[in-house]
Amino acid sequence: xxxxxxxxxxxxxxxxxxxxxxxxxxxxxxxxxxxxxxxxxxxxxxxxxxxxxxxxxxxxxxxxxxxxxxxxxxxxxxxxxxxxxxxxxxxxxxxxxxxxxxxxxxxxxxxxxxxxxxxxxxxxxxxxxxxxxxxxxxxxxxxxxxxxxxxxxxxxxxxxxxxxxxxxxxxxxxxxxxxxxxxxxxxxxxxxxxxxxxxxxxxxxxxxxxxxxxxxxxxxxxxxxxxxxxxxxxxxxxxxxxxxxxxxxxxxxxxxxxxxxxxxxxxxxxxxxxxxxxxxxxx
Amino acid sequence: xxxxxxxxxxxxxxxxxxxxxxxxxxxxxxxxxxxxxxxxxxxxxxxxxxxxxxxxxxxxxxxxxxxxxxxxxxxxxxxxxxxxxxxxxxxxxxxxxxxxxxxxxxxxxxxxxxxxxxxxxxxxxxxxxxxxxxxxxxxxxxxxxxxxxxxxxxxxxxxxxxxxxxxxxxxxxxxxxxxxxxxxxxxxxxxxxxxxxxxxxxxxxxxxxxxxxxxxxxxxxxxxxxxxxxxxx
Numbered sequence: 001x002x003x004x005x006x007x008x009x010x011x012x013x014x015x016x017x018x019x020x021x022x023x024x025x026x027x028x029x030x031x032x033x034x035x036x037x038x039x040x041x042x043x044x045x046x047x048x049x050x051x052x053x054x055x056x057x058x059x060x061x062x063x064x065x066x067x068x069x070x071x072x073x074x075x076x077x078x079x080x081x082x083x084x085x086x087x088x089x090x091x092x093x094x095x096x097x098x099x100x101x102x103x104x105x106x107x108x109x110x111x112x113x114x115x116x117x118x119x120x121x122x123x124x125x126x127x128x129x130x131x132x133x134x135x136x137x138x139x140x141x142x143x144x145x146x147x148x149x150x151x152x153x154x155x156x157x158x159x160x161x162x163x164x165x166x167x168x169x170x171x172x173x174x175x176x177x178x179x180x181x182x183x184x185x186x187x188x189x190x191x192x193x194x195x196x197x198x199x200x201x202x203x204x205x206x207x208x209x210x211x212x213x214x215x216x217x218x219x220x221x222x223x224x225x226x227x228x229x230x231x232x233x234x235x236x237x238x239x240x241x242x243x244x245x246x247x248x249x250x251x252x253x254x255x256x257x258x259x260x261x262x263x264x265x266x267x268x269x270x271x272x273x274x275x276x277x278x279x280x281x282x283x
Numbered sequence: 284x285x286x287x288x289x290x291x292x293x294x295x296x297x298x299x300x301x302x303x304x305x306x307x308x309x310x311x312x313x314x315x316x317x318x319x320x321x322x323x324x325x326x327x328x329x330x331x332x333x334x335x336x337x338x339x340x341x342x343x344x345x346x347x348x349x350x351x352x353x354x355x356x357x358x359x360x361x362x363x364x365x366x367x368x369x370x371x372x373x374x375x376x377x378x379x380x381x382x383x384x385x386x387x388x389x390x391x392x393x394x395x396x397x398x399x400x401x402x403x404x405x406x407x408x409x410x411x412x413x414x415x416x417x418x419x420x421x422x423x424x425x426x427x428x429x430x431x432x433x434x435x436x437x438x439x440x441x442x443x444x445x446x447x448x449x450x451x452x453x454x455x456x457x458x459x460x461x462x463x464x465x466x467x468x469x470x471x472x473x474x475x476x477x478x479x480x481x482x483x484x485x486x487x488x489x490x491x492x493x494x495x496x497x498x499x500x501x502x503x504x505x506x507x508x509x510x511x512x513x514x515x516x
Contacts, residue, residue: 049409049413051409051412074409074412075412075413075415075416076415077413078415079413080413081409081410083406083409083410085404085406087404087406087407087409087410088407088410089407089410089411089425089429091425091429100416100424101414101415102415140414141413144414144415
């Protein structure tokens with residue numbers, strides 16, 4: 001059980017804002033932290049790791065990491081931290097990167113087997129692909145059997161196929177080590193697949209908190225489909241208007257009325273919904 | 284030509300290299316924590332410390348030499364203290380030269396190390412902290428091994444710069460054979476007594492040695508960067 005009640009004033013690119021978070025996280029939970037950039041997700045993660053200070057309290061299983069009198073240094077928190085840019089030590093082989101955390105050779109061997117990296121043990125980080133590097137980074141984070149695993153957009157630099165492979169490995173390690181995991185992520189499918197709880201931050205405050213299904217599904221009322229997208233262009237073809245909208249990785253054309261074309265402009269974020277009864281799914 | 288080389292007095296060269304070697308070793312241990320601190324700190328004192336440590340680059344050697352001479356002499360509390368309690372004189376001898384050289388060459392050790400440390404990915408340093416390693420372990424096992432080119436540059440440039448010093452040495456050490464008469468001072472004296480042949484030989488040796496040293500630094504750094512990034516720059 002982790003109790004977090006913290007406050008910190010941030011001076012970001014959008015001016016000053018207060019990060020105020022009051023949360024309880026259950027043991028073995030997998031929590032996704034979402035929200036637009038600049039909302040305080042990474043800062044919250046860094047405060048949990050002890051890499052930044054804050055006012056307030058953090059207690060984990062009754063142990064105080066942060067209170068009025070002291071702030072436990074990151075070295076003593078027994079956490080795992082996975083960085084977006086891997087942050088491996090280029091001067092050490094893959095094995096030594098793991099053994100740097102602690103000298104448990106059995107555990108290192110086991111982790112490398114689990115992530116199918118055994119053959120790369122003697123290689124150096126610079127000869128690895130991005131996906132391999134992030135797996136090493138994940139293994140390194142597990143080396144001190146962390147109570148709390150923190151991940152800052154761990155998969156955002158990888159291609160979709162590699163993401164799915166790593167999502168499975170993250171889930172495997174999360175269960176295998178009975179750790180509590182907090183992951184910053186922007187990818188709804190990733191959040192849905194991995195997390196059992198989503199916390200959405202906005203301007204330093206918790207905007208939404210619940211299970212991924214409730215929070216990620218964008219439909220409302222009788223709508224069967226609803227997607228959020230950005231208007232890329234509005235063109236007039238004969239007598240109708242067509243909006244080109246980017247939804248996720250795809251671009252779609254949608255017919256709009258002349259009146260709609262007047263109050264929509266390029267760059268607007270819009271919801272595209274439909275009430276079609278039986279959508280066709282093909283492979 | 285061979286005759287000239289055979290009669291050549293190598294004492295001043297040896298003295299120059301001895302001075303540079305000792306200065307480099309002392310400065311390495313002094314500068315390592317200082318450069319690490321400067322690269323990591325967010326303290327308001329940082330620009331002041333940086334300015335002070337860079338002063339020897341801009342000050343005329345005579346100014347630096349004059350202050351050091353004064354500080355180490357009888358007329359200052361420091362010089363008087365050492366003379367009175369330890370019976371050590373600090374000016375016009377080799378010890379004085381080492382102290383003066385340490386001040387003179389300090390920025391040439393601190394700056395490459397500091398910029399090396401600053402170029403390290405901050406996440407890597409934090410990854411080491413999260414892995415349970417303290418600042419000293421992080422410095423020795425993560426930071427230093429990843430800035431080998433800066434480390435080599437710092438050591439070589441400090442060494443070469445100390446070999447090349449003239450003004451400070453002359454002010455603090457004078458020109459006592461086998462004690463403070465280093466190569467640069469010897470060349471100056473050859474010119475003064477119009478012995479151009481010896482001045483030529485000494486100067487040529489200095490040029491050749493300096494070139495070889497710098498060339499090896501650049502060759503090494505080129506190879507190291509290639510190895511680290513896989514890119515042939």
